[in-house]
Amino acid sequence: MSNNHLGVITQGSLSTGLEMKLSNDKSVEDIRVGKFVVIEGKKNRFFSMITDLSLSSSNQKILLDPPRNDDFISEILYGSGTFATVNIQPMLMLEKNKQSNQEELKPVKTLPSHFSSVFEASEDDFKIVFGSEDDKNEDKKMFYIGQPLDMNIPVCIDLNKFVERSNGIFGKSGTGKSFLTRLILSGIIHKEAAVNLIFDMHNEYGWQARSENKGEFTVKGLKQLFNNKVEVFTLDKESTQRRGITHSHELFISMDQIEIEDIALLKHELNLSEASIESAIALKEREGKDWLKHFLNMTNEDIEEFVSTGKGHIGALRSLQRKLQRIESLKYVKIFCS
Ligand SMILES: Nc1ncnc2c1ncn2[C@@H]1O[C@H](COP(=O)(O)OP(=O)(O)OP(=O)(O)O)[C@@H](O)[C@H]1O
Numbered sequence: 001m002s003n004n005h006l007g008v009i010t011q012g013s014l015s016t017g018l019e020m021k022l023s024n025d026k027s028v029e030d031i032r033v034g035k036f037v038v039i040e041g042k043k044n045r046f047f048s049m050i051t052d053l054s055l056s057s058s059n060q061k062i063l064l065d066p067p068r069n070d071d072f073i074s075e076i077l078y079g080s081g082t083f084a085t086v087n088i089q090p091m092l093m094l095e096k097n098k099q100s101n102q103e104e105l106k107p108v109k110t111l112p113s114h115f116s117s118v119f120e121a122s123e124d125d126f127k128i129v130f131g132s133e134d135d136k137n138e139d140k141k142m143f144y145i146g147q148p149l150d151m152n153i154p155v156c157i158d159l160n161k162f163v164e165r166s167n168g169i170f171g172k173s174g175t176g177k178s179f180l181t182r183l184i185l186s187g188i189i190h191k192e193a194a195v196n197l198i199f200d201m202h203n204e205y206g207w208q209a210r211s212e213n214k215g216e217f218t219v220k221g222l223k224q225l226f227n228n229k230v231e232v233f234t235l236d237k238e239s240t241q242r243r244g245i246t247h248s249h250e251l252f253i254s255m256d257q258i259e260i261e262d263i264a265l266l267k268h269e270l271n272l273s274e275a276s277i278e279s280a281i282a283l284k285e286r287e288g289k290d291w292l293k294h295f296l297n298m299t300n301e302d303i304e305e306f307v308s309t310g311k312g313h314i315g316a317l318r319s320l321q322r323k324l325q326r327i328e329s330l331k332y333v334k335i336f337c338s
């Protein structure tokens, strides 16, 4: 048996995953959660991930009187009396196509039988599942994004397939979401798989970002990596220049571009009532495109005069005007004269 043999499947289900009894010659401390393994069923192979580890014993009596500091006894018990159980979640099924004799990737719809052997996933298994950058198929744009845990094997994604659908990168805080996003964006730009419109709210992708691991060590942003292919637009030129970006375009929002729908989106943040929105709609009907500019300049008498025509609500309009006044102070909101 090859030395990457890890154990055999003992029980489990499709919904909760499978249990493997770890081989006697393997130490539980060498097995990590997140590792990729392959279960060799009789008809199919199952590309799977280790999701949990537990320590079990065949006889409760051993646990009542455990050996203390006795490696010899512990070794004798390990495997038969005590053993490690590994939880494995099958992710994909590698089904052999009888005609081409090639393995095809299928969703997992069945299970390997009892006592199927489990092996560490090999480089070839990773190539079947994730592809390889050497793949010369013109429909594919394979891009190397990293290596699996404890393995020196490249993991790729097909960027053409990636950009076809909606994607999300999720993880606990500090696990590398922004790093991975920057890497994938770099791949998309480098391989020209798609055009990206990036809302870089925390200035993480445009210019350099600081790496937490190595103090002041910085990583290059997209503008530094792909100068001619990346344009940076900013709402705050001074701050952008302070961070070292010399060629950026300043972005302004003209006040006549602000629609009622935009204000309605801020309903909760600005604590706006339904009456405010309805009054604004009535005001826009009268004032037209420049409604916001006129509204912010309206005096109390102007508002009263407007309400006297039977439209809108005076209290709601006054409150809305107070709340929207802060828009005027935003550096990037301008009044352009037509
Ligand atoms: N692939 C990687 N190579 C080297 N270092 C990395 C990698 N991914 C993440 N790091 C390190 O981990 C730190 C946190 O990564 P990152 O900022 O991407 O996490 P995050 O999940 O976006 O965090 P947050 O939830 O706080 O936004 C980085 O500053 C960097 O030091």
Ligand SMILES: [Mg+2]
Pocket: 177, 178, 179
């Ligand atoms: Mg982040």
